Amino acid sequence: MKLAAAAGGTLLVSPNFAFAGEVDNLSIAWTTDTASWDPNQRLSPDPQTILKMVFDQPIDMTSDLKLTPGLLTEWTLADDAMSMHVTLRDDVTFSDGSKLTTEDFRYTFFERVNQGEELDIAVGFGTVSDIEILSPTEAVMQFSKPSPIVAQWLSFSASYVVSKAYAEKVGPEKMKTSPMGTGPYVLTEYQRDSRIVLTRRDDYWGDLPSAKQITIEIIPDPTARLAALESGTVDIATELSIRDVKRLEQGGTLNAVTNPIARIIYVTIRADGVFADRNVRLAAHHAVDKDLLSKAFFGGDAVTINQPTIPGMPSFLPDFHFDYDVAKAQELLAASGFGPDNPVTLDFATTNGQFPGDYDIARAVVTMWEKVGIKANLTVITESQWYELNASGKLPPASLFVWENGTGDPELFAGNMFDADLPFATYRTDEVTAMIKPLLKEPDYDTRIKGYEEFNQYLIEEGAMIPLLQAIQTIGYRNGIEIKPWANGLIRPEAITIS
Template identity: 70%
Template sequence: MNKIDRRLFLKLAAAAGGALVARPDLTFADDGEIENVSIAWTSDPVTWDPNQRLAPDPQSILKTIFDQPIDQLQNLELAPNVLTDWKLADDAMSMHVWMRDDITFSDGSPMTMEDFRYTFFERIQQGDEIDLVVGFGVVSDIEIISPTEGIMRFSQPFATPAQWLSFSASFVISKAYAEKVGIEGLQTKPMGSGPYELVEYERDSRIVLKRRDDYWGELPAIKQLTFEIIPDATARLAALESGNVDFAVELSIRDVKRLQQSDRFKAIANPIARIIYVTVRADGTFEDKNIRLAAHYAINKELLSKAFFGGDAVAIDAPSIPGMPGYPEDFEFPYDPEKAKELLAQSGYGPDNPVTIGFATTNGNFAGDYDIARAIVTMWDKVGIKTDLQVITEGQWYDLNATGKLPDASLFVWENGTGDPEIFTGNMFNADLPFATFRRPDITAKIKPLFDIADYDERIRQYDELNRWLIEEGAIIPLLQAIQTIGYSNQFNFQPWTNGWILPRAITKA
C-alpha cells in the first residue's frame, strides 16, 4: 500500500530517536493524567476548515480536533486510522476502502462512509474552495457499499491516494454538520471526531482544547491542551523560560543547545520530512537562466547548516530529501561563486554592476529563517546580485503567490510527510495547481503525465530524471533538510515524529 525504500525507513527512524515502530496501536500515554500542557506556537491556523488549506504548520493543531483516514507512524509508514484497510487497483483507477464502525464526532453522531464521501468527493463537486481538490480532484465518485465500506473511483490513474489520505488537509468532516453550518461555520466553529474539542479561541492569540473522554481512539494523557500563538522566536523562548508555557517550537539551534545544558529544560533538534528552499519565478529578472543558476552556485549550503543548525541540517541539491523516492543520489550541485560570477558576466552583471532582485522571507516561521535569508543576501552580494529583502508571513506567501505578486525569490519550507515525489516536485511545479512559483507550460507538460503512471518504479524513475533537469534549468534552489527545534520543561517526556507532528499522545509525564 505504501512503498518507502529501506534506506529512507532506517534514516528517518534513526532521526526520530531510533525507535522502529512495529504496530499502529503503539501507545505513548502512561497512566498519569496531565491537567494542562501549553505550547508556544508560531502561527494561528488560517482557517478551521481542515480541508481548506494545504499547509504544514496547522497540521498538529488540526489533528487534535479532526481525524485523518490514514495515519503515519514515526518513520512515515502509513497506518490504519479511520480506515482499517485500503487496496489500490492494479490500474490505479480505483481504491477499495474499509472504515471503522465505532467512530463518533464530538456531537455524538457516528461517522460513516457518507461522511467520507462528502469530504473527498461531494465538497469538490459542489465547488467548495478547498485545497483538497489538489489531491482529490480526480475522484469521479465514491461508491458506498455499506456504512463502513466504499470504493473510490478516479477519472484517471491515481497512484498516490493512500499517501494523500494521510497528508495535509485530508481530514474527515461531518456531512450533517457541514450542511447545517455552511462554509462560514466550518471556517470558524470546528467540530470533528478527534481527541479534543475547541473550548476557547482568540484569533492570533490563544487556542484552548479540552480532551474528549469519549474519544474512540487512544486517549492522550493531557486533559487540556493550550496553544499560545507567539510569532517571535525570542518571545517563545522567554515564555518557556518564565514558565508561562511548557513547550516552545522553532527555537534557534543556539537556544536549543543551551537548553540541553539546563537542569530545568529539555530540547531537541529533529530532522524532519521538510525542506528549506529558495523559490524562483520564471518571469521578470529570473527569466534569465544565467541569473537563476548564478543565484544557486553562490549559496554555500554547508555554511548555512553549520552557522544556523550546528551542522545537523543536511544540504540538499534536489527538491526532496536524500533517501526519499525520486531523489537523484548521484547528483550534486556544487557551491561555486566563481561560476556564479562567470554566468552573471555573460548577462552583463557582476560585483561592480549588480543585478537587483526582490527576495522575501518569513521571520520566526521556522528555525533560523530570517537569519538564513540575510546570510544568502550576503552571499549573493559577493557575486553581483543585489537584494531587496522583505519580511512576510506564511499566509502572505500563499496570498502573494496566488495573485502572482511574489518577489523574484523567496525563502520557504515545503513539508511532505509521505516522502512521495508527487507531493514534492509534482505539486511544486505543476502550474495548474496553486503552489507553483516557477510557472512554465513546458514544465507543466513534463509533470502532468507523471500523475497518471500506475507503475511505482517507473514513476519514481521519471521523477528522478525530472528533478535533475529542474535543477540544471535553475527552476528551484534547494538548501537544507529542515530541522524541527523544540524546547520543553523537564517535567515531560516527548517523542518526536519525523514528519514534524507534535502529537498530544507523544507527551507524557517525566
C-alpha cells in the same frame, strides 16, 4: 496493487507509541493560530498539529512517514489507479455521539469538493469522480484519471473526515469557527490569535492521550515563547532558535530537541525577468554556501540539500551533487555580461519569523550573491502575502520559502511545487509542464519514482529552484516530559509522556 492493510485484531490506532501517566493540563507555546477550524480548507503545515487533535484522518503516518491505519482499516488501490476500495472502522463516533460512516467519508472527499466549496482539499481529491457506498463501512473511490498517491493524500494536510450531518446543519461559515470531529479532543475555549483550550474526550475510539486538557498559547515571537517556557507559563515551546535550544540542552533545568523534518528551505525562482537567463539562475545557486548556512543558523545540524526532496525519501538521488563554486558563478554571470562591478539586480522576498532563521538566512544569501555580481533588494512579506503575490504574478523573481511534505512522496514535493495548475508554482515553462503531467497520473510506482528522479535532476540543472536545507523543528520542554518527534513536524499528544 495493495498499498496497506491491517487485520482488525492487530490494528495500530496510535502509531509507534505508548504513554505513561496523566496530567490535568499540558500547555504549549505555538507559533500561529489556525486560519480556519474547517479542517479541509487549508493545506498550511503549521496548524496541522492543532487540527489533528480535534479531527482524525483516514490513513495515519508513523513517526518515520510510513502509512498506517487511521479511520481506515484497509485500502486497496486498483492496478490502473482508477479506483480504490476502502474499509472504515465501525467503532468511531464524532464528539456529538453520532457514528462515523462512509456517508461522512463520501461527503468529505467528494461531495464537498464537487459542490464548489473553497477548499484546499480539492488539490488532492479533485480527480474523485464518485465514491460508491457499499455499506456503512465499505466504499469505492472512483477517479476521473489515474490517482496513484490517493493513499498518501488521505494521510496529508487537510485530509480530515468531517460529519456530513453537522456540516450541512451549520453551513460552511460556521465550520470555520466551530469544529466537530472524531479526534481525541474537543475545542472548549477559543480566543483567536491568543489561546486554544482543548479537552480530552474520554469516549475517544483510540488510546487516550496523557493530557486531559491541552492549552495552546499563540505566541508568534520566538523570544517570547522561550520566556514563557523558562518562566513555567508553558510546558512545551516550539520553533525556538537553535542558539536557545543548544543552551537548553546544556542547562539541565529544561530539555530540548532538534528534529529534522520533511520540510525543505529553498529559494523560489521565476522563469521570467532577470531569471529568464539560465546563466543567472545557475550562478545564483552556485554562489550559495549551504554548509555555512547550516553552521551559522542551525549549529551544523541542518542537512544541506541539492534537490527538491530530503535524504531517504523516494526519488532522492544520493549521488547527485550541485557544488558551491564562486568561480563558476562568476563565470556564468560574466557570460551574460554581469559581475561585481556590473551586477544583475533583482528583488528578493522573505518571511521573518515564519520558521527559525528565515530572515537571517535570506540576508546571508543576499551577501553571498553580492560577492559574485547579484544585487538583491530584500523585502519582508508574510506567508499569506506570498500566495497573493504569486497568484497575481507579482511575486519577486526570488523568494525564500519553506515547503512541507508530511508524506515524503515526490508528487507532494516537486510535483506540487512545479505543477502550473496549483498555486505554488513560480517557475512555469512548457518543458516543466510536459515532464510533470505524465508523472501525475502514472500508475506504476517504479516508473513514477524513476520519472521524478529525472525531473528532480532536470529542475536543478536548469536552475528552476535553489534548495538550501532540510528544515529542523525545535522543541523545548520542561523536565518530567518526554516527546517523541514525528518526521512530518507534528507534535502528537499520544507521543508525549508524563513522569
